[in-house]
Amino acid sequence: MTDQSASSTLVEPAAEPAEILKIAEQRLLVDRERITIDEALQIQALPDDQLAHLADLAHRVRLDYCGESVGMASIISGKTGGCPEDCNFCSQSSTFGSDVAPTGFIPPEQLLAAAEATAATNATEFCIVYAVRGPDERLMDHVLECTKLVYDNVPGLDVACSLGLLTRDQAYALADAGVHRYNHNLEAPQSFFDRVCTTHTWEDRRKTCELVVETGMQLCSGGIIGLGETREQRVEFAFQLADLDPCEVPMNFLNPRPGTPMADNELVSPTEAIRTIALFRLAMPGVTLRYAGGREVTLGDLQAMGLKSGINAMITGNYLTTLGQTVDTDLAMLEDLKMPVTAASRVL
Numbered sequence: 001m002t003d004q005s006a007s008s009t010l011v012e013p014a015a016e017p018a019e020i021l022k023i024a025e026q027r028l029l030v031d032r033e034r035i036t037i038d039e040a041l042q043i044q045a046l047p048d049d050q051l052a053h054l055a056d057l058a059h060r061v062r063l064d065y066c067g068e069s070v071g072m073a074s075i076i077s078g079k080t081g082g083c084p085e086d087c088n089f090c091s092q093s094s095t096f097g098s099d100v101a102p103t104g105f106i107p108p109e110q111l112l113a114a115a116e117a118t119a120a121t122n123a124t125e126f127c128i129v130y131a132v133r134g135p136d137e138r139l140m141d142h143v144l145e146c147t148k149l150v151y152d153n154v155p156g157l158d159v160a161c162s163l164g165l166l167t168r169d170q171a172y173a174l175a176d177a178g179v180h181r182y183n184h185n186l187e188a189p190q191s192f193f194d195r196v197c198t199t200h201t202w203e204d205r206r207k208t209c210e211l212v213v214e215t216g217m218q219l220c221s222g223g224i225i226g227l228g229e230t231r232e233q234r235v236e237f238a239f240q241l242a243d244l245d246p247c248e249v250p251m252n253f254l255n256p257r258p259g260t261p262m263a264d265n266e267l268v269s270p271t272e273a274i275r276t277i278a279l280f281r282l283a284m285p286g287v288t289l290r291y292a293g294g295r296e297v298t299l300g301d302l303q304a305m306g307l308k309s310g311i312n313a314m315i316t317g318n319y320l321t322t323l324g325q326t327v328d329t330d331l332a333m334l335e336d337l338k339m340p341v342t343a344a345s346r347v348l
């Protein structure tokens with residue numbers, strides 16, 4: 001499967017490129033309305049020689065809605081691998097022969113030490129991530145215990161978590177315990193999801209996202225670009241995410257993992273990645289749009305351009321199962337761009 005799929009079903013622009021961008025600018029920066037899906041399809045089909053203008057508009061929208069600062073977060077997995085689900089991109093699935101060794105739950109005292117270290121960096125949020133289909137009773141007990149431990153001992157730190165699919169009772173239990181934000185990615189467009197996973201549905205994922213919003217927790221939901229979806233499906237995906245009204249959208253780019261069914265996918269091209277970042281910003285002008293896994297191998301030297309095309313937050317350091325750019329390298333990039341950094345948050 002190649003990234004050619006992204007350009008094989010292009011919508012022909014119905015208007016001149018300058019006019020398409022002018023309409024989007026009027027909507028977003030003057031009328032402060034969302035662009036329509038038809039307008040987004042026109043934007044996604046702009047010729048490559050318009051990419052700089054598209055990126056410039058997305059950057060101005062980001063500055064206008066979100067400001068100039070960039071939020072930093074780092075990730076450490078609390079339980080890696082051994083997941084019974086079969087998401088085709090994921091090396092943490094036990095279904096495939098990947099080389100990620102399963103771990104148990106992190107001991108609460110170790111988690112507390114990490115929370116204290118996080119607070120010492122002036123971070124305001126601490127997120128606990130587990131590779132599971134959803135929490136069973138044992139995991140819920142563990143997470144509720146850890147949440148209480150952090151709140152009782154580390155003032156000023158909000159707890160967030162990512163535990164997979166939730167029941168209504170579980171969602172309310174987490175909200176009642178004070179969990180501030182819940183991460184659950186839609187991962188892919190609805191129309192493409194049956195090529196991503198067979199053990200749960202896109203609707204299952206959306207239902208958990210809706211439950212999160214219902215309980216009053218903040219929703220963090222994004223996905224992975226480059227699974228084989230078309231450009232039109234990327235537009236579909238951006239609007240499906242926008243409909244959930246998340247406060248944060250992590251943008252991963254597929255970094256094909258050995259042993260997974262998507263191991264031979266080609267990387268998204270750097271310019272296609274920039275085009276998609278800008279599209280997501282225009283579709284979700286006020287969201288925290290966060291660089292996540294795969295940005296280094298996909299964008300290379302164009303990572304800085306992504307920060308001038310709509311991105312306003314980044315996961316820095318290593319990801320759950322892959323190595324990332326160092327924190328110092330990221331901070332140097334932001335210094336070169338003269339973009340201030342907001343308090344780092346940490347995902348454990």
Ligand code: SF4
Binds near residue numbers: 083130
């Ligand atoms: S549910 Fe999450 S951890 Fe499990 S296979 Fe899918 S993406 Fe990986």
